[in-house]
Amino acid sequence: MSGVSKLNPTTAGDNSTAAFDVERVRRDFPILSQEIYGKPLVFLDSGASAQKPRVVIDAVRECYETYYANVHRGAHYLSQRSTDAFEEARTTVAKFINAATEDEIVFTSSVTESINLVAATWGRKFLSEGDEVIITEMEHHANIVPWQMLAQEKGIVLKIVPITDKGEFRLEDFEPLLSDRTKLVAITECSNVLGTMVPVRQVIKLAHDKGVPVLLDGAQGIVHRGVDVQDLDVDFYAFTGHKLYGPSGVGVLYGKWDILNSMPPYQGGGDMIERVSFKGTTFKEPPHRFEAGTPPIAQVIGLGAAIKYVSELGMDRISAHEQGLVAYATERLKSIEGLKLYGEAADKAAIFSFVVNGTHPFDIAAILDRAGVAVRVGQHCAEPLMDRFGIEGTVRASFGLYNTRGDVDALVAAIEKAKGMLT
Amino acid sequence: MSLGMEKYNDFAEALEIIDDEDMRFEYIIDVGKRAKKDAFPTEWQVDENLMHGCMSRVWIVNEPKDGRHYFRGDSDAIIVKGLVTMMTESFSGLTSEELSELNVEQVHRLNLGALTTQRQVGMLAMLEHLKKLGLKNAS
Numbered sequence: 147m148s149g150v151s152k153l154n155p156t157t158a159g160d161n162s163t164a165a166f167d168v169e170r171v172r173r174d175f176p177i178l179s180q181e182i183y184g185k186p187l188v189f190l191d192s193g194a195s196a197q198k199p200r201v202v203i204d205a206v207r208e209c210y211e212t213y214y215a216n217v218h219r220g221a222h223y224l225s226q227r228s229t230d231a232f233e234e235a236r237t238t239v240a241k242f243i244n245a246a247t248e249d250e251i252v253f254t255s256s257v258t259e260s261i262n263l264v265a266a267t268w269g270r271k272f273l274s275e276g277d278e279v280i281i282t283e284m285e286h287h288a289n290i291v292p293w294q295m296l297a298q299e300k301g302i303v304l305k306i307v308p309i310t311d312k313g314e315f316r317l318e319d320f321e322p323l324l325s326d327r328t329k330l331v332a333i334t335e336c337s338n339v340l341g342t343m344v345p346v347r348q349v350i351k352l353a354h355d356k357g358v359p360v361l362l363d364g365a366q367g368i369v370h371r372g373v374d375v376q377d378l379d380v381d382f383y384a385f386t387g388h389k390l391y392g393p394s395g396v397g398v399l400y401g402k403w404d405i406l407n408s409m410p411p412y413q414g415g416g417d418m419i420e421r422v423s424f425k426g427t428t429f430k431e432p433p434h435r436f437e438a439g440t441p442p443i444a445q446v447i448g449l450g451a452a453i454k455y456v457s458e459l460g461m462d463r464i465s466a467h468e469q470g471l472v473a474y475a476t477e478r479l480k481s482i483e484g485l486k487l488y489g490e491a492a493d494k495a496a497i498f499s500f501v502v503n504g505t506h507p508f509d510i511a512a513i514l515d516r517a518g519v520a521v522r523v524g525q526h527c528a529e530p531l532m533d534r535f536g537i538e539g540t541v542r543a544s545f546g547l548y549n550t551r552g553d554v555d556a557l558v559a560a561i562e563k564a565k566g567m568l569t
Numbered sequence: 570m571s572l573g574m575e576k577y578n579d580f581a582e583a584l585e586i587i588d589d590e591d592m593r594f595e596y597i598i599d600v601g602k603r604a605k606k607d608a609f610p611t612e613w614q615v616d617e618n619l620m621h622g623c624m625s626r627v628w629i630v631n632e633p634k635d636g637r638h639y640f641r642g643d644s645d646a647i648i649v650k651g652l653v654t655m656m657t658e659s660f661s662g663l664t665s666e667e668l669s670e671l672n673v674e675q676v677h678r679l680n681l682g683a684l685t686t687q688r689q690v691g692m693l694a695m696l697e698h699l700k701k702l703g704l705k706n707a708s
Binding site: 183505506508509512513516523524538567568 | 590591594595598624625626645646647648649
């Protein structure tokens with residue numbers, strides 16, 4: 147492997163002793179200060195996509211205004227500057243998740259693409275008929291459909307870990323599914339609907355004891371808790387920029403270097419090859435082998451800025467702030483008569499799915515919208531989970547680092563108003 | 570146009586008089602609640618009557634009578650039920666020719682300022698659906 151350097155451990159959480167000043171943090175997000183229908187915006191849809199701090203917006207703008215050019219191939223000043231900024235962002239990502247080297251960081255367009263990449267390369271090469279992949283009942287479609295496609299193509303078998311009525315993931319439900327045919331455990335770290343945090347450390351230990359690698363869908367998990375991939379010893383970790391306060395259009399696939407290096411290319415094209423001739427083509431080493439074509443340059447640079455931003459705030463402090471909101475919101479929401487909360491695991495992130503007796507989630511969300519409260523409604527790309535609970539959809543309020551107890555109060559007041567109007 | 574449009578005018582005028590967006594919203598909810606009392610038969614809530622592409626489920630049926638089209642609709646969401654009811658009541662009683670002449674302007678005159686763009690698009694989709702059902706039954 148070339149160009150490998152040992153990185154310093156992540157600095158996330160260094161500010162854990164200072165108080166988390168949420169009002170000051172909110173001022174970093176220009177979009178939050180506006181009114182919607184004449185009411186202050188209460189943004190509770192960060193689970194779908196988070197808002198961006200000024201430093202991210204500035205980083206993207208600065209790139210386009212002062213040094214933008216294509217990366218990795220230009221014989222000119224701007225291209226070199228863009229390449230430097232782009233690769234610096236890769237190092238920032240690697241440090242943030244404590245990868246052993248920046249060569250373990252593959253830039254993709256999304257978590258969806260990251261998982262599809264693993265399924266299409268590692269999966270196609272190493273899985274065959276009858277091999278088993280374990281997922282859970284609460285996966286996002288992005289971590290179901292790629293494996294189903296592989297099941298259709300190669301005859302692999304999906305094993306589903308059930309969850310409890312409270313939306314809990316239990317190791318005793320997971321462990322029996324590990325068999326001699328298990329070739330991969332591919333599960334969410336944090337449910338995008340229920341907020342349930344999966345005990346991934348124990349999952350990885352159990353899987354590794356049987357020689358089975360683990361892929362984590364960290365789309366929601368990394369936002370609320372951060373991650374240390376070496377400490378977890380996870381084999382693949384997928385996350386996305388836009389939920390982590392960065393730009394949309396950029397995702398990350400972390401993979402242990404030896405595993406990445408054993409995988410064939412994903413897409414063919416420019417920037418992923420060593421030598422192309424009509425007799426044959428040789429491919430670059432990871433991560434470039436998996437980055438065909440012009441990458442999302444400004445978005446990657448923006449993601450680097452977002453990671454620096456949350457690292458300076460400290461993931462521990464962000465997490466502590468959000469856990470305060472979890473406790474408060476749980477108490478307040480449960481006090482609403484007729485409201486049923488889905489997802490009451492002891493360890494959960496600030497994501498709340500609910501329905502209100504005698505009302506349709508769409509109606510609740512529409513009235514919340516009129517009150518300036520932005521939530522998501524529907525199946526949240528988790529149809530099997532909706533089937534599990536026998537419901538058609540929920541209202542989902544998902545919190546980010548900039549949300550406050552006042553936002554919880556506004557949500558509760560708007561739900562009460564909606565109840566009054568609808569029932 | 571003929572008799573069906575009286576209902577349409579009632580809705581349009583009511584919504585014009587209300588100058589507050591929240592009140593307009595409540596008016597639509599009230600239309601939905603009122604319509605709920607006149608139960609839509611559950612045997613009509615079947616896939617073949619489903620209008621696809623909506624965030625909530627919407628069923629619409631067309632009953633031609635004496636050369637005119639009569640529509641009834643339902644939704645599991647009350648706001649959408651209100652919108653469906655405004656559409657079906659407004660545009661019932663028209664001939665196939667009158668139905669085919671309906672256009673975007675008629676929907677816009679309902680002055681549904683309280684609705685987001687997404688739902689206004691939904692209303693236009695509903696209009697197209699009514700026309701399609703009517704023309705299918707006329708042929």
